Every structure is written in structure tokens, then in C-alpha cells.
Amino acid sequence: MTPAVRFKGVSRHYGSVRAVDEVDLSIAEGEFFAMLGPSGSGKTTCLRLIAGFDQPTAGEIVIFGENAGGVPPYKRHVNTVFQDYALFPHMNVLDNVAYGLMIAGVPKAERHKRAEGALELVALPGFGGRKPSELSGGQRQRVALARALINEPRVLLLDEPLGALDLKLREQMQEELKDLQRKLGITFIFVTHDQGEALSMADRVAVFNEGKIVQIGKPEDVYYRPEVPFVADFVGSSNVLPPHVVEKLAGKWAHASVRPEAVELIDAGLGADGLHATVHSTAFLGTATRVSLDLDGFSMVALLPKGARIPESGEQVHVKWSPEDLHLMDAA
Amino acid sequence: MSEHVLETERSGGLRGISDVLWRNPRLVIFLLLAPPALWLGIVYLGSLFALLAQSFFSIDEFSGLIQYELTLKTYRELFTPANFDIIVRTVVMSACVTIAAAIIAFPIAYFAARYAKGKWKALFYIGVMLPLWSSYLVKVYSWKLILAKEGILNWLFETLHLSWLLNAYLSIPVIGGNSLSVSATGTFLVFLYVWLPFMVLPIQASLERVPASMLEASGDLGASPRQTFRHVLLPLALPGVIAGSIFTFSLTLGDYIIPQIVGTSRRFIGQAVYSYQGTAGNIPLAAAFAVVPIVIMAFYLWVAKRKGAFDAL
Numbered sequence: 171m172t173p174a175v176r177f178k179g180v181s182r183h184y185g186s187v188r189a190v191d192e193v194d195l196s197i198a199e200g201e202f203f204a205m206l207g208p209s210g211s212g213k214t215t216c217l218r219l220i221a222g223f224d225q226p227t228a229g230e231i232v233i234f235g236e237n238a239g240g241v242p243p244y245k246r247h248v249n250t251v252f253q254d255y256a257l258f259p260h261m262n263v264l265d266n267v268a269y270g271l272m273i274a275g276v277p278k279a280e281r282h283k284r285a286e287g288a289l290e291l292v293a294l295p296g297f298g299g300r301k302p303s304e305l306s307g308g309q310r311q312r313v314a315l316a317r318a319l320i321n322e323p324r325v326l327l328l329d330e331p332l333g334a335l336d337l338k339l340r341e342q343m344q345e346e347l348k349d350l351q352r353k354l355g356i357t358f359i360f361v362t363h364d365q366g367e368a369l370s371m372a373d374r375v376a377v378f379n380e381g382k383i384v385q386i387g388k389p390e391d392v393y394y395r396p397e398v399p400f401v402a403d404f405v406g407s408s409n410v411l412p413p414h415v416v417e418k419l420a421g422k423w424a425h426a427s428v429r430p431e432a433v434e435l436i437d438a439g440l441g442a443d444g445l446h447a448t449v450h451s452t453a454f455l456g457t458a459t460r461v462s463l464d465l466d467g468f469s470m471v472a473l474l475p476k477g478a479r480i481p482e483s484g485e486q487v488h489v490k491w492s493p494e495d496l497h498l499m500d501a502a
Numbered sequence: 503m504s505e506h507v508l509e510t511e512r513s514g515g516l517r518g519i520s521d522v523l524w525r526n527p528r529l530v531i532f533l534l535l536a537p538p539a540l541w542l543g544i545v546y547l548g549s550l551f552a553l554l555a556q557s558f559f560s561i562d563e564f565s566g567l568i569q570y571e572l573t574l575k576t577y578r579e580l581f582t583p584a585n586f587d588i589i590v591r592t593v594v595m596s597a598c599v600t601i602a603a604a605i606i607a608f609p610i611a612y613f614a615a616r617y618a619k620g621k622w623k624a625l626f627y628i629g630v631m632l633p634l635w636s637s638y639l640v641k642v643y644s645w646k647l648i649l650a651k652e653g654i655l656n657w658l659f660e661t662l663h664l665s666w667l668l669n670a671y672l673s674i675p676v677i678g679g680n681s682l683s684v685s686a687t688g689t690f691l692v693f694l695y696v697w698l699p700f701m702v703l704p705i706q707a708s709l710e711r712v713p714a715s716m717l718e719a720s721g722d723l724g725a726s727p728r729q730t731f732r733h734v735l736l737p738l739a740l741p742g743v744i745a746g747s748i749f750t751f752s753l754t755l756g757d758y759i760i761p762q763i764v765g766t767s768r769r770f771i772g773q774a775v776y777s778y779q780g781t782a783g784n785i786p787l788a789a790a791f792a793v794v795p796i797v798i799m800a801f802y803l804w805v806a807k808r809k810g811a812f813d814a815l
Contacts, residue, residue: 223718243721256719260737260810270723273733321724 172235174199174325174357175220180229181381182215189215191381192229197359197374199234199324202351204368205361207378208404213361216378217327220359221250234324249323253330255314257302263289263313264298270321288316291350308339315350325357332367344371365405369393377401394429398499402427408497409433409470415445416498423498432495433472435461437479438486445489449481463489557789566783576786580794585774589794592771595686596754599693600701600747606694607701607746608739614702615709630699638696642763645692649682649764656681679766689765693754700749708742709735744803744811751802755795771795 177195181188190212197203205213218224219231222243231238238246249270257266264285265272271281282298289295292312302310311331318326328347332340348371351358362368368375369389376386377400385392385401396402399410408427411419416426438446447470450462455473459480463470470489474480481487523530559568560575579585614626633641647653659668672678672685679685712735720730736743758772769777771791778788806812 221718221722223721243718244724244726248722250719250722252715252719254713254715256713256715258716258719258734258738269720269725269733273720273723273725273729317719317723 171199173197173232174201174234175359176232177216178230178232180216180219180226180231182212182219182224183227188381190219190226193381193383195376195383195386197357199357200355202348202358202371202373203360204372204375205359205378206363206365206368206375206405208363211378212381213363213376213378214329217250217329217359217361220325221248221327222246247321247323248325248327249318249321250327250329251311251314251318251331253333255302255310257310257313257317259302261302262298263294263300263302263305266302266313267298267316267320269317274321285316285320288320289313291319292316293346307334307336308343311335311343315347319354323356325359328358328360330362331360332362332364340367347371369405375405377405379404395497396427396499399425399427402497402499407471411470412468415465415468419496423500425499427497427499428470428491428495430460430471430473431458431475432491433470434490435472435474435478435481436488436490437481438488447487447489449483449485449487451483452480463487465489553789553792556785557793559786561784561786568785576790579787580790585791588769588771588774588791591768592755593798595690595693595770596751598690599697599754600750602690602694603698603701603750604705604743604747607698607705608743611702611705611709611742614706615712616714630702633695634699639759641696642692642760645688645695646683646764649688649691651681651683653683683764684766686766686768689761692760692764693757696760697750697753700753701743701746704745704749705739705742708739708745712738740811744806748799748803752795752799755798 173196175195175197177193180190180193180195182190193212193216195216205216207213215224219226220233220238222238222241222245225240233246233248257263258269261269264282267288268276268281268285271284276284286295286298289297292315294309294312294316297305297309297313302313305313311334314331331347332343335343344367347358347360360368360372369392372389374387375389375392376383377392378384379400385397387395392401392405396405396408402408402410402425406429408429411426411428413424416423419426445465447463447465450464450469452462453460458476459474459478461472461474461481463472472489557576558572558574559570560573561567562569580589610626610630614623618626648655650656656665656668659665668682671687672681677685677687677690679688682688682691716734716738717730720734721727725733756772758770758776761770761773771794775788775791778784778791782788
């Protein structure tokens with residue numbers, strides 16, 4: 171099957187800055203694909219390259235088997251949900267949603283009918299008469315979604331669409347987006363810096379760092395089996411252990427990581443197995459308590475479940491985890 | 503360290519005034535607004551009202567004295583062929599200047615708002631504002647020299663062996679003349695030059711408020727650059743264009759110096775006001791003439807509002 175989007179050695183340099191650096195990538199049709207990375211890692215630039223707002227300095231982007239080089243955005247069957255929604259302030263919601271149809275020359279009555287249908291799809295029926303400025307952030311987000319879907323794109327690009335929403339709404343929208351993608355069956359490419367969002371929604375995740383994809387795979391793989399320390403640290407803030415600690419535990423490996431929730435703390439008085447550490451501080455997170463530890467000048471985090479004894483700051487403890495929770499990595 | 507958390511002992515003097523003002527935000531607003539409100543209300547609106555009142559009086563043709571009785575006689579005089587001609591000429595000139603200014607200013611403003619950064623932006627502001635720093639009269643006289651028969655423009659046409667083109671243009675009635683400096687086209691060019699900054703700056707300000715993502719969204723949804731301009735950029739920049747056109751239109755409507763220095767002997771509203779209130783001593787007619795631009799501008803704004811020009815504000 172032809173992939174929906176393919177990158178072949180794609181680079182985008184701005185002067186000496188390598189925003190995207192020789193990225194190879196293949197996204198299947200109907201896939202929910204997440205591009206995850208810190209700001210400035212090149213994920214948004216990749217999305218803009220697919221949309222056609224920017225052209226690669228080197229390499230080739232192929233969309234459904236066709237080379238997209240030199241094709242302007244308005245000739246691509248790809249639509250975008252913008253981070254700031256980019257709704258047109260001088261049009262009401264219905265005209266915003268119907269914009270793509272208006273441009274395509276669809277008669278007024280029909281495009282308004284279809285726009286009303288798109289608004290129903292995003293659970294905003296009857297909002298057509300309002301101006302974008304009269305909507306809440308979540309509602310604007312839905313309008314932007316309906317507007318991007320009206321042209322029935324084969325690939326929908328979403329640039330941090332949930333970034334401006336509060337936590338509760340964000341979780342709700344995550345589920346709705348996932349449902350919508352299943353219902354429509356089109357390819358979603360989703361850019362985010364929120365690892366939780368990427369892991370919970372995507373079929374596959376590409377982790378970006380400094381213009382390159384450092385790991386690409388299923389959410390479980392990226393979470394449990396990071397290939398490089400950056401992924402271990404960025405995706406769910408694992409403890410990356412330095413080589414000298416790893417050598418003591420498992421022999422010659424470059425790095426190893428342990429998830430904070432796998433770390434157990436044992437009172438210094440009870441038994442002496444495990445590593446020796448000092449509690450630096452504790453923070454109550456609601457579902458768990460985060461304990462920052464000092465391990466011979468190297469810091470580590472443990473996530474203690476409800477009911478566990480919470481040590482005091484400055485207390486001496488032993489740190490332990492089961493061997494299968496120690497994930498070993500080659501040098502990167 | 504102070505014993506008090508609230509530093510009450512440090513009040514007194516100017517600090518006391520600050521405290522009073524801090525506790526009375528309404529007083530602050532009143533103090534800030536009173537002087538400009540008085541200025542605007544009494545000096546500006548007052549004189550405007552006095553002007554309006556004058557236009558409803560008339561002049562006694564024999565004695566030349568003003569008759570202080572309310573009448574529409576003076577307004578009727580505006581519609582005599584000679585006077586109406588002045589009004590039409592001025593309005594047509596103002597409209598031409600405004601349209602030309604908008605067409606020239608838009609690309610400049612677009613470049614400044616979208617692409618110019620740092621040094622280029624500074625260059626843009628200096629380039630647009632610099633003409634405003636020098637005297638208006640000096641600029642107009644310089645243009646007279648540029649446009650004169652012995653001027654640089656004529657020389658340029660001669661050097662390029664295009665004099666026939668210029669002469670053919672100048673032989674066109676109404677817009678032509680003996681040379682550019684005594685033609686309506688000359689007046690138009692000078693108006694355009696002098697008022698252009700007033701069109702560029704508001705358009706630039708309005709374009710600056712249009713995020714790049716909005717233009718990208720339009721393209722993303724299938725609109726060609728031309729369609730994006732028509733459906734997104736222009737409607738969003740329209741308040742700026744209207745603001746700029748208010749400046750260029752009303753400034754041209756009221757100017758009496760440029761047409762006197764560059765152009766034909768046919769008069770504009772400003773010149774009519776100037777001569778009627780001065781040598782002719784016909785204050786009511788001068789006032790009636792001065793009301794014309796106000797009525798035209800009010801009508802223009804009303805139409806612009808009805809057409810939705812300010813919807814994006």
C-alpha cells in the first residue's frame with residue numbers, strides 16, 4: 171500500500187540552523203501518527219513541509235505516491251488545524267467552516283448545509299451564526315477542526331491543537347479526536363510536545379530532537395523500550411543512569427533507564443541491598459508522590475504510589491527496582 | 503528591618519497625593535481627561551459649531567454685511583454652476599488621490615508588515631516618515647521644480663526620446679496643460695506624494711495585526727494567493743485602508759496651498775474658502791463651502807460602515 175506521507179532524506183535549513191535534518195519517515199494511510207519533541211526540535215517544521223507552507227532544502231516529500239516538491243499548499247489535498255486556530259475574525263462560524271467549499275465554488279445553500287453537518291460532527295450544532303470571538307477556546311478548536319475537515323482531506327495535520335486548552339478539556343478533546351479519526355478513517359498527523367498526549371492518542375510516535383527523529387515506534391515501545399537516553403528522559407521522564415552506575419549493576423552498557431514508578435524506596439535500617447541515596451525533596455501529586463533523590467551527586471526521581479511511606483527530606487534510604495525494570499541502551 | 507509590614511509611617515508629602523490618587527481611580531481618569539476634553543470640546547467642537555452656524559447666515563449683496571437670520575440661501579449658492587464645479591472638481595481629485603494612494607501604499611505596507619525585520623523595518627519607517635519632517639511648502643515647491651517645463655522630469659523624457667509621449671499626454675484636455683506643473687495631473691501627483699504616508703501607516707498597522715497563520719489557513723483550504731487577498735487579507739486590512747482614506751480624502755478635500763502652487767487656475771474647495779473668508783469677506787459662503795467636506799466625509803463613513811468595512815475591528 172502506498173504510504174500517505176513519505177519523507178526521503180528531508181532537510182530544512184535556515185542559514186546555519188538545521189531545523190529538520192535528513193529525516194526519513196513513512197506514515198501509513200489511516201494512521202494516527204504523533205510527532206513528539208521539545209520546542210525547536212523540528213516537528214512543527216515537518217508538519218509545515220507536509221502542508222506546503224515551507225519547502226525542504228533537500229530531500230523529497232511524497233504524498234500518496236506523488237512528489238510534493240514545488241506544489242503550493244492550495245493544491246495539496248491536505249488540511250491543517252492550526253495551533254492558534256487561525257479562524258477568520260470577519261466571518262461567522264458557518265462561513266469559516268464553509269470557507270474551503272466557497273473557494274471551491276460550491277453554491278451557498280449547499281455549502282452552508284455541509285458546513286452545518288461538519289459543525290454537528292464536532293458537536294457544535296447551531297453555532298454557525300456566532301463570530302469566532304464569541305466562542306470559548308474549546309469551541310474555537312472544534313470550529314477549526316470542522317473547517318479543516320470540510321474539504322474531506324486524506325491527511326489532516328494538527329499542530330499542537332490542544333495546547334491552549336485547560337487540562338480537563340484537553341483530556342476530553344483527546345478522546346474525541348481519537349474517536350473522530352476512527353470514524354473518518356483518514357490519516358491524522360499530530361504535533362505535540364506533551365508526551366502523555368502522544369502516547370494516549372497515537373498509533374505510532376516519532377520522537378524528535380534537534381531536527382532528527384531519534385526514535386519511531388508504537389507508544390509502548392517508545393515508553394518502555396527507549397533506544398537512546400533522550401527518549402527515556404523526554405518520554406515520561408525516566409531516570410537515565412550514567413555509565414558508572416550502570417556498570418556496577420549490569421556490566422558494560424552505555425546507559426540504562428528506570429521508570430520513576432518502578433523505583434522502590436527501603437528504609438536505611440532494613441537490609442542493605444540496593445543503592446544508597448539521600449532524599450532531596452518530596453512533592454504530593456494527587457495520585458502519587460514524587461520523591462527527588464540524590465545518588466552520589468546524581469539525581470533520580472521515584473514515584474511512590476498511594477499508601478507507601480513517604481520519607482522526609484534529608485533521610486537516608488536504599489533505592490531498589492526489579493531487574494526487568496532496568497532498561498539497557500547502547501551508546502547513542 | 504521595618505517593624506511594620508504596612509509602611510504607614512512613610513506617608514506624607516507627595517506620597518500622600520499618590521495615596522489619594524491610588525484610592526480614587528476615577529479621580530485619576532478625570533484629571534487625565536479634563537484638559538483634552540476641554541480643548542476638544544470648547545476650542546475644536548466650539549469652532550466647528552460656530553462655523554456651522556455661520557453657514558446658515560447670508561450676506562447682503564448691496565452692503566456686503568452679514569445678515570444674522572437663519573436661511574438656506576447660502577447653501578443654495580453652492581449649487582450655482584461655478585461653485586458646484588469647484589465641489590465636483592475637488593471631490594473627483596480627492597477620490598483619485600485616495601484610490602491611487604491605496605494602490606501604491608498597500609504593497610509598501612504589506613512588505614513592511616510581513617517581511618521587514620530589524621534594520622529594514624527602521625528603514626521603512628524612516629522612508630515613510632522622513633518626508634513628514636520637512637516643511638510642506640518646501641516639498642510642494644520642490645515638486646513645482648521637478649514638474650516644470652525646465653524640470654528634471656521633462657529632461658528625463660527628452661533624454662529617453664519620449665517627449666512626444668509627454669506632449670501627447672499633456673494635450674489631453676482637463677488633465678493636461680502647458681507643462682505638468684500647471685496641469686491637474688501635476689496637482690494630483692503632488693497630493694499623492696504629500697499624503698502617501700497617511701495611507702501607508704494605517705494600512706501597515708492593520709496588516710501587522712493579521713497573523714501569518716490566517717493567510718496560511720486560507721491557502722491550506724484551497725485558496726490561491728489572489729483568492730486569499732480578496733477573501734481574507736483585504737477584508738482584514740480594510741479598517742486600515744478606510745482609516746488611511748479618511749486622511750488622504752479629507753486632507754485633499756480641505757487643502758488650499760498645493761493647487762495654488764502646482765496646477766491650473768481652476769479652484770478647489772480650500773481655495774474657495776480661503777478667498778471667500780478673506781478678500782471677498784463672504785464668511786457665510788466660506789462656511790457653507792467648509793461644511794461640504796464634513797458632509798462628504800460623514801456620508802463616506804456611513805457607507806463604509808454599512809458595507810461592513812469595520813467588521814474586522
